[in-house]
Amino acid sequence: MKTQTTKAAMAALATMLAACTSISNGSSETKILSSICSQSEMVCLVGDNSLVVVSASEAQSYEGVIEEARELYARSLKGKTGKTAVILKQPLPEAQRAALARAGYKTVLAWISAQEKQAKMAGSIRAALTAQNKEMSEAELDDKIKTTLSKLNNNSNARSTISHELAHIWFGQNYWPKTSHKPDDKRTSKPSIITQYGSGAPDWLDETAAILAENKQGRDRRRANLKKRLETGGLQALWLLEDYFTAEHPAVKALQAQLKQLIKQQGLGRRVATFKIDAGADQVRAVADFYLQSRGFADFMIETSADPYLFDKIAKALSSGQTMDIWLAAHGKDNGLADNIAGLQTQWEAWLGAL
Secondary structure, three states: OEEEOHHHHHHHHHHHHHOOOOOOOHHHHHHHHHHHOOOOOEEEEEEOOEEEEEEHHHHHHHOOHHHHHHHHHHOOOOOOOOEEEEEOOOOOOHHHHHHHHHOOEEEEEEOOOHHHHHHHHHHHHHHHHHHHOOOOOHHHHHHHHHHHHHHHOOHHHHHHHHHHHHHHHHHHHHHOOOOOOOHHHHHOOOOOOOOOOOOOOOHHHHHHHHHOOOOHHHHHHHHHHHHHHHHHHHHHHOOOHHHHOOOOOOHHHHHHHHHHHHHHHHOOOOOHHHOOOOOOHHHHHHHHHHHHHHHHHHHHHHHHHOOOOHHHHHHHHHHOOOOHHHHHHHHOHHHOOOOOHHHHHHHHHHHHHOO
16 A cells, blocks of 8 residues: 555545545535545555555554455455545544545544554653652653653554454444444444443454454464463463353443543543553453453464364354354364363363463
C-alpha cells in the first residue's frame, strides 16, 4: 500500500467514491470523505478496500496495517473482511463516520495512535517519578521519561493490537452478524453501558478469534507470559474448561464500572478501545489470565488437531446453536481430541505440562 499526501489522498478518495454506485448524492459524500484526509498534518493511506487515517509523522509505522491484519485473520478464520478503515485520530465526527459507512466501509476502527498513547503515558510516568522523588530536576525527569518510553515503544505491539481488534469486528460480522455490536457502538458519544463483550459468540471464542490474528511478536509474547504464569500460579491460575466455555470475559465488569463512572462525571461514554482496566489487582489479574488462557487453548487445539481452520469449524457449529459438548461428541475424536469436556481437560492439562 502506498503512503499518499493529503492532496493525493483526496484525489484517490474522490475516484474511489465516484465508483461507489451505492452512494446517493455522491458529490456531497465525496466531499465529506475527502475532508477526512484534508486535516492539518494528517494523511491517508489508501489501499484495496482499506483506508488508514494517521498523522504524517506516523504514516510509515502504520502502512499496510489493514492488509497485514487481513492476512493474519485468514490464517485461522474464513469469511469476508470487506472495506475497512482505521482512524488513528480522535475524535472522528459523526457525519464522517456515517459517510464512511455509506461509502461501504462496514468496518471502521477508531484507535489511539502510538504518538497519542506515548503522550498520555508520559504524563503518568512524570507523575509517578515526581511522587517518588520531588527533588528531581526537570532535565532529569525528561531524561527518565524518554528512557522509559523508549523501552515501552514497540510498533509491532501497536500493529498486533490493531489486528486483534479488527479480528473481533470481522469475526462478529462473519459468524454472529445478528448479535454483534455495530462498529460505532463502542465509540458512541451517547451514554451507553456494555452488556456483552463483543459478538454474540461465547466470550472465550470471541477472544480466541482475535488472539489468533495477532502477529508473531504478539503471539510469542503471550506464549512466554503464559509459561511464566503457570510457573507462578500453576493450573489454578486458569479456568477449568467447563467454566471457561461459559464464562463472561473478566473485562466486562471492569469496563461497565468505568463507563458508569464516566457517564456520571461527564454525561457521555467513550471508546472501549482506549480504556485502561482500572480495577482491583484480582480483577486485573483475571483479565490477563483470560487472554493467556485463550492464547494457550488456541495453540493446544490447533496443534492437537493439526487443523489451522479448526476454530472456523467450531465457530460455525456454535453459531448454529451447538455447544462445545455437542461439537466434541460429534467431531472431537476425528480431530485427535476427546469427545467430552472432561477428557479435553485432561488433554489440555497434559499439553500445558509440556510447555
